[in-house]
Amino acid sequence: MGSIDKYIFRTTLASFALILVSLTGVIWITQALRGIDLMTSQGQTIVTFLGITSLVIPALVLIIAPIALMIAISHTLNKLATDSEIIVMNAAGFSPFRLFRPFFYATCVVALLVAFIASYMAPDGMRRIKQWDAEITADVLTNILQPGRFAQLDQNLTIRIRERQPGGILAGIFVDDRRDPKERITIIADHGTILKNESGSYLVLEDGNLERFEAGKRDPALVAFGRYAFDMSKFSKGRDFTLGIRERYIWELLSPSPDDPVYQQLPGQFRAELHDRFLAPLYPFAFAALTFAFLGTPRTTRQSRNFSIGGSIFAVFGLRMAGFACSVMTVKQPLAALVQYLMLFAAIGGGMWMIVAGVVVEPPAALMEAINRSNERILRLFGRPAAA
Template sequence: MGSIDKYIFRTTLASFVVVLVSLTGVIWITQALRGIDLMTSQGQTILTFLGITSLAIPVLVLIISPIALMIAVSHTLHKLATDSEIIVMNAAGLSPFRLFRPFLYATVVVALLVAFIAAYLAPDGMRRLKQWDAEITADVLANVLQPGRFAQLDPNLTIRIRERQPGGQLAGIFIDDRRNSNERLSIIADHGTVMKNDQGSFLILEDGHLERFETGKREPAMVAFDRYAFDMSKFSNRGHDVVYGIRERYLWELIAPDEKDPLVQQLRGQFRAELHDRFTAPIYPFAFAALTFAFLGSPRTTRQSRNFSMGAAIAAVFGLRMAGFALSVMTVKSPMAALLQYLLLFGAIGISLRVIIAGIVLEPPAALMEAINRSNARILRLLRKRPAFA
């Protein structure tokens, strides 16, 4: 790799990293704000909140990476064109395809990153997210017990808490336990905390009293306590069996799914669509980079506008991605749609490479530019005729 290649390669990858981190960070924050109730209403810590929301970052990176690469290639080409470096390289005998080579190197790096995320990292993060979410939602003390509400955990068990305090402490606890047909327990405690160990989950009640109404006795037995452990293991162990969806499956699980899996039998078309989405994910960076370079990589003088080329590149990339989404949805019902998706991607790459190798400069038709200029002139005349406000 020569000095020019290294310069363009470093510039493109640096721009890619900046754009990727910026876009991912913005989208992650907007998504994370939706789960802010995890801390407020369910008593989870900030570390739990950040840990859960960050597990979705690989999925965001998977979607954003091709777009970030397109922006990075556009930025690098614009920088080279502004400094007249593309014209100098072309005058020195550097063909457009030769100039495309360092961009291709950068695209290979991005494609490998996308392939790894699609095959392992994204589904692994989604698996952990689902496991973590199942543990939280299965924890009745964190999810079901809401301040000021009577929660009926069992037909004969009712619990109410007055409020949640910092540090996970529960205040104003009332328990009505009628699960034993021979007695009825009523427990009132000033406050309590949750404790989990190898024996199970317990609600540790402090500063309260217990009333036991036994069958056949007229007076209840009342006991004051400083500390009392109420077993909640039966309720906090719910939902630990997690069934992974399609997006939580690794690539090799999509290639050779278990035919006995009920989910595979019910959603075979969606498994097929997800498999082809994983396969096409690393192809999109090549398509986006080739399309962008085909529109912006040709040498132009400073008098030639690049606005049309930039807009056309954005429109082509956007159209290609939207067509990919549409064909992915159609793949659920028709396997031929997956073939069309591959033909579309490789066709876009092939046409772009043909334009780059031939050195074709993609410019708008002269008639279109004349129509735009006439329209702009008409607008300027109308603006000049408008009376100025005093």
């Protein structure tokens, strides 16, 4: 790789990284705001909140990376064209196909990243989110005990907390336990904490009173305590969860178990997801070829690039939307996956043909004439500006 190739390669990848981080960060914030109730209503820490919401980042990168590459290539080509470097390299003997080489290297790096994310990182992140969510949902101490509400955990067990304080402290705890028909226990504590260990989950109450009403006795027994552990293991057991299609690794999609209930119910979605994983690394090549085909030919600074930029955006956007449509149709029509493969290879082949042939994308003459005539009509309608 020569010095020019290294310069273009580094510029493209640096722009790609900056754009990818920016777009992913913006979209991640919008997704993370949906889970803000983890801290406000379920009493989770900031570490748990950030941990759960950050696991969705690989799935976002999987969609954003090809688009970020397209924007990075457009930025690099526009920079080279503005500084007249493309014309100088063309005059020095660089053909458009030769100039495409460093962009191709950068595309290979992005495609490898996308392939790794599609096959392992994205499903692994979604799997961890589902597992974490199942643990939180199954934990009564964080999900059911809401401040100011009476939570009936069992038919004869009611618990209420006044508020959640920093550090996981529960303030103003009330417990009414009638599970034993021979006695009724009422507990009022100033505050308490949650303790989880190998033996189970406990609500550790501090500075409170325990009142026990025994059957056959007239007066209750009142006990003041400084520390009392209330067993909550029965209500804090984890629950099983079923992995969805997006949580499966690529090898699990290639050979699903015939006894898998999800596969038996949704075989078409397994097929569509598998093809999406295979097609994900091809989109960077298609986007790179189309973008360079529209913007990579030598132009002077007097020639407008607006039409080429608009054409590249339209081509990339149309290709991605058609891909989404084919993916949806693949669920019921297996041949739709073949159409998507042909469409991507046609886009790559068409873009490479335009690059090798040196096709310059310019607006049609008829379109320019129509625009000029429209401008003249507008000027006649509103009147030409008076001469100075």
